[in-house]
Amino acid sequence: MQLNSTIARQIVERTMKIIKYSVNVMDSYGRIIGSGDPTRLHQKHDGAVLAINNQRVIEIDHATAQQLQGVKPGINLPIIFQRQAIGVVGISGEPDQVRNYGELVKMTAELIIEQAALMSQVEWNKRHREELVMQLINGSTLNESQLLVLAERLDLDLTQPRIATIIQVVQKNGESLSLENLQHLVHLLEYPERDNLVGITSVSMNxxxxxxxxxVTAEGWSRDLEQQRVQKLLKRIAKEANYSIKIALGDHFPTLHGLAQSYLTAKATMEAVSHHTTHSQQVFFYQDHILPVLLHGLKNEPWRYQQLQTPLEKLKRHDQRGILFKTLSVFFEQNCDLAQTSEMLHIHRNTLRYRLDKIEQITSLKINNINDINRLYLAFLSQ
Structure with a gap:
């Protein structure tokens, strides 16, 4: 830990609220880097050099001050951090008058430095935890040995099975997204401590x-437990925050390299479901949306996508009121069960049969033909 002008200024400001005398802070070279008298900044203080070299309190009276450079009468005390003198704090004034304040000012200075060192360590940990997350989800640059070394320094267990989860912040009341919102979310995810590894991948994309x-058990990983944890997070956000969230959870793949694949499934799930879900739905598991996720990339191959969508496009052109399309949607939602579909639509089974016949005529696909119905279903999912 090294003293800098920012910490020195904090020491001067805080101690001079306690005592009426001018306070100086010198670095390990004896240079004044903080002072109640700005004209003394950057000067070398011979009294501080003596205090550091001898690691003891140096009192300076008028006679001694005349013989030393950059010195006024006062008392100078070494600042100790982790058993080493890293600087000096001085109080200007007659030694007999300021002596009683010496230990108080020294203790205040050392507490400020300890706090600064702690915050620096916290920031270091936070920055490197985010760096670790970014490297783990970017499988192409994964250096496993380096990551294990970094994880050990951060006291993290990378052998713990994990899944990737993507969380998007949704602003309420049309308010603009702020970094504070994301940082608040990160805090909720990290505390109480559950060994989550959290990183802000994109502020602009929230x-x-x-x-x-x-x-993980013999039957696989516990989805129910993760569902419970997610619900707890949603409740905390609803109670504390001015934003809402959407969550996509990827699948589990063993090994560190599997985390990048888990991230891809979570990201693909978030992208795929955003066009097929209601605004009220907030949590999406990859396992529930495998087909839409796998089909989502078809839009990047226009001719394949166009071929798949052709039957549905025909249906939409001949179905101006959307009745047939809605019927088909409910039919698929009810796993092609005629009775359940009729009940959900509040129509007679014969009416449903008539509508399905119309769909067959328009699309030239047979509902009872496995290849045709699958083609229609995949087209519906890949919209």
Whole structure:
């Protein structure tokens, strides 16, 4: 830990609120880097050099001050951090008058330095945890040995099974997104401590990625437990925050390299479901949307996508009121069960049969033909 002008200024301002005398702070070279008298800044203080070299209190009277450079009468005390003198704090004035304040000022200075060192360590940990997350989800640049070394320094267990989760912040009341919102969300994800690895991947896209620890058994990872944890997070956000969130959870893949694949499934899930879900839905598991996720990329291959969508486009052109399209949608939602579909639509089964016949005529696809119905279903999912 090194003293700098920012910390020195804090020491001067805080101590001079306690005592009426001018306070100086010198670095390990004896240079004044903080002072109640700005004209003394950057001067070398011989009394501070003596205090550091001898690691003891140096009192200076008028006679001694005349023989030393950059010195006024006062008392100079070494600042100790982790058993080393890293600087000096001085109080200007007659030694007999300022002596009683010496230990108080020294203790205040050392507390400020300890606090600064702690905050610096916290920031270092935070920055490197985010760097670790970014490297883990970017599988192409993964250096496993380096990551394990970094994780050990951060006291993290990378052998713990994890899944990637993407969280997008949705602003309420049309307010603009702020970094404070994302930082608040990160705080909620990290505390109480659950060993989440959290990183803000994109402020502009209001996206946070979390590598969540999971419980893996012979039957696989515990989705129910993650569902419970997600619901707790949603409740905390609803209670504390002025924003809402959408969450996409990827699948579990073993090994560190699997985290990049888990991230891809979470990201693809978020992209795929954003066009097919209601505004009230907030949580999406990859396992629930595998087909839409896998089909989502078809839009990047126009001819394949166009071929797949052709039957639905025909249906939409001949179905101005959208009745047939809605019927088909409910039919798929009810797993092609005629009775349940009729009940959900509040229509007679014969009416449903008539509508399905019309869909067959328009699309030239047979509802009872497995290839045709699958083609129609995939077209519906890939919209």
């Amino acid at each position: 996206e946070v990625v979390v590598l969540k620890p999971i419980t």
